[in-house]
Amino acid sequence: MSAIVIFMALIAAIAFWWLSRQRLTAKPWLEVGVIGDDIGGGRPPTWPKAKIGLSVFLAVAGSLFALLVSAYSMRMAMADWRTLPVPAVLWLNTILLILASIALQTAVVAGRREDFGGVRSTLLVAYVSSLAFLAGQLLAWRQLVASGYFAAENPANAFFYLITAIHGLHVLGGLVALSRTTARVFDEPRTPLPQTIGELRLSVQLCAIYWHFLLLVWLILFSFLMHWANDFVSFCRAALS
Numbered sequence: 001m002s003a004i005v006i007f008m009a010l011i012a013a014i015a016f017w018w019l020s021r022q023r024l025t026a027k028p029w030l031e032v033g034v035i036g037d038d039i040g041g042g043r044p045p046t047w048p049k050a051k052i053g054l055s056v057f058l059a060v061a062g063s064l065f066a067l068l069v070s071a072y073s074m075r076m077a078m079a080d081w082r083t084l085p086v087p088a089v090l091w092l093n094t095i096l097l098i099l100a101s102i103a104l105q106t107a108v109v110a111g112r113r114e115d116f117g118g119v120r121s122t123l124l125v126a127y128v129s130s131l132a133f134l135a136g137q138l139l140a141w142r143q144l145v146a147s148g149y150f151a152a153e154n155p156a157n158a159f160f161y162l163i164t165a166i167h168g169l170h171v172l173g174g175l176v177a178l179s180r181t182t183a184r185v186f187d188e189p190r191t192p193l194p195q196t197i198g199e200l201r202l203s204v205q206l207c208a209i210y211w212h213f214l215l216l217v218w219l220i221l222f223s224f225l226m227h228w229a230n231d232f233v234s235f236c237r238a239a240l241s
Helices: 002-021 048-075 088-113 116-145 157-186 192-226 230-240
Strands: none
Touching: 002 230, 048 157, 048 192, 088 116, 088 192, 116 192, 157 192
C-alpha cells in the first residue's frame, strides 16, 4: 500500500508541475494577437487537448504500474518467493532506454531551434535505441527460459515476466507514435513550411514526455528487480504503520 501512495504522489506532483507550465489558466479573451500568430514563430503553439490527453493516459498507466509494484513488494515477503537471477543484459537495456530518452529531449531542443536536420537524426537514434531495448528484453527472457526459470514455477518468475511484458507493451505502443512522428518529419522538406513547424514540435514533445515516463517507470521497476528498493519499501511500511 505504501508503494501505491508514494508512486501516486510522485505522479501527481509531476502532473501538477507539467500542467502548471501549460497555459491552461490563460484568458484568451484578454490576450492580444491573432489566433495562429505563433505558428512557425519562435514560440510553438500549445495544444492543451493533446497534452491533457497524454497526461491522463500517463496517470492511468502510472496507476497500473503502481499496483504492480505494490503487489510485487507484498508478494516477495511470502515464504514461497524464490528470487531469480537478473540477466546482465538488463543493464544494457537500461542504458539504451536512457539513450532514447536523451535523444528525444535533444530532438525537442533542436526543434525549438528549428534545426530539423538534428530532429531527424535524434529521432532515428531514439527509435533504434528503443527497438534495441525491446530486443534486449526478449533476450533476457530467452536467457531465463534457457536456464529453466519458467513463469509457472515460482511467483518471482511470474512477476518478472509480467512486469517486463507490460512495460514492453507500453514501449511498443510508444514506438507506433514515434514511427508516425519520424515519418512525418522525414516527409517534410529540409526546412518545413511555417504552418507545420508548430505541429512537428508538438509531436516530438509528446513523444519525449512519453519516453521520459517510460524511463522513470523502468528505473523504478529495475530497482525492485535488483532488490535495491527493498530497504526503502521496508522503511515506508514502518513509517506508515
